[in-house]
Amino acid sequence: MTIRNVGRSLEGVKDLFDISVHTGEKPYKCNKCGKSFSASSNLKVPQRIHTCEKPYECKECGKAFHTASYLVIYERIHTGEKTFMCQECWKAFSYSYQLTIHYGVHSGEKSYECKECGKTFALCGRLTRHQTTHSCKKRFECNKCGKTFTCIASLKKHQSIHTGEKHYECKECGKSFHLASTLVTHDRIHTGKKSYQRKERGEAFGETSCES
Template identity: 40%
Template structure:
């Protein structure tokens, strides 16, 4: 477009008046063309000169780039606290709340706060009773998609989490984490009252009831209360007459596994005499 000496600045202004930025570029080009007659520069030289003098685009900080494949550079966002990188700025913002402790999403029912809006939505189903995820096998419903996925493994028998020490498998990762403490001897849950430690949080909760005297599970038949749900269920078999634990040596049956174990020891001693 720079190769026409008869073209005037006014012509270009009339053609590109709606693009002020382009008009400014053309003004500079015309200025160079006018001086080219004195220097003997060709229109080709002026075009190349204009291309060379285009302002270079600033490259993003090298810390925010990574090369995924040849010729493709992907922006990444790096946490200044731990160095972890993310491909989306929103993911970095969410991650940074781990360090700051910020939990901007608060439940209007109980006041509990969360780092992510999705976690708040899932939590609120506790109050609303909503369970949108239903098992196709048995119809049982769940408030979380992950809980449904774990439940479905009951039907499929899938246990994808395996202990590297004893090769025992589990349906979910949390059960595997608890099991590993059998090998490590780790007991991270300690009672503030007596100092006794436990490998599982649930075991500590049950233990604390010994100190508080709390017995939240009551028998529907006689109203007797118990520290744990399991003990309440075992007690209920007294009323139903159910005795599922059978001694293989003498045939006597019991309502509780512990009672059977005690009986079997005495039964074995009698047989050896």
Template identity: 40%
Template sequence: MEGQSTVHSAEKPYMCSLCGRGFSRSSGLSRHKRSHSGEKSWKCGDCGKGFYYPSDLEIHRRSHTGERPFTCSQCGKGFTQLSNQLKHQRGHTDEKPFQCPDCEKCYKSSSELMYHQRVHTDERPFRCSHCGTGFKHSPALTKHQRTHTGERPFTCSKCGRGFTQSSSLLRHQRVHSDERPFQCPDCGKCCKSSGNLMSHQRVHTDERPFRCSYCGAGFKHSSDLTKHQRTHSGERPTPSVERDSLSHLNG
């Protein structure tokens, strides 16, 4: 009965010695500690991916088998996890039952609330084993670690170029096509990436967010600032840098 009372109350007596996060059960603390140690002893027989717990492995294997045992009663969409089904069903409603005690902003899932609260606490529980840099979310750590390992798991099917992020691959693939899905609301010009659109919109707003540390002059693009700063340093640009400085003009 003692174990049950801590689950239903706000009491979290089991504290992680590494990051200070509290848990209502010792099993929750044990599970959490593996995120710091990197131990993933449960391996997928299909792809070799490792997991901290057998339950996580079971959920992952559904990505290979296609099994989706949890179905939305509203639209019939299937899910590999019950938590994903419940989170999805809130998309059919405006229910946001998880409220931040600091700013009262509400969220549809407890995980979204937990991520948000790190804005207030600046907690960075995910540490890079190579350089010690901390991150608020595990996906950010995964992306960062590729700067150390050189891993580029997302490959372009057209040219074979590899990327550290799927978003970078999608952006690159537009080079091989004329797809320009980002349209300027002011003039209708279409761009291949949101970054190029944002850069273009400064034509309309005259925003100059890049400031010279020498003289305070403002520029619309970082490449223009880099070129300008050479008037102070006397450094001559390389041909590749000059090409990069023109890239924002091509959308």
């Protein structure tokens, strides 16, 4: 076959692909699960899933993936790269879906509803934590004040209030807090959310916090 004929053949394949995209035709079928695709290249991913083939490996930890795109996303865990930024509070996220969920905090939209009591939440994680109040008994009790919790981690976090431990430190100024949520509120001082001045020190604050 001449170079010219090879070129024509390749153009023919491209034309077939372009046509299938517009017509919705999916001539490439996976012989394992029956799922069909418009391009033969798209068939490779599900075939790797069936055969457990993971050719894309993370150089940092050795974890492997079916596709190069999954590896690129995963590597952000090691690099700390956060490319998706909220335009409301400038908080950054590694993944676009995290940013989408986060926007619900600002919009007031609460699309996650508890089927037990009807209470709604902006974040799926908060709904999950809330649901434990229905499904679990509060078995962990604070020996200082008697308050009970559903998990040991929550109890330990609470006990730091009694012991005076402050595990959450601001990277900007070094100030420490009992709770992560208090640190988040404090961080707004440095990000530019400043709504009033405290006269005695001349420091600008966005929100007051219960703890220091």
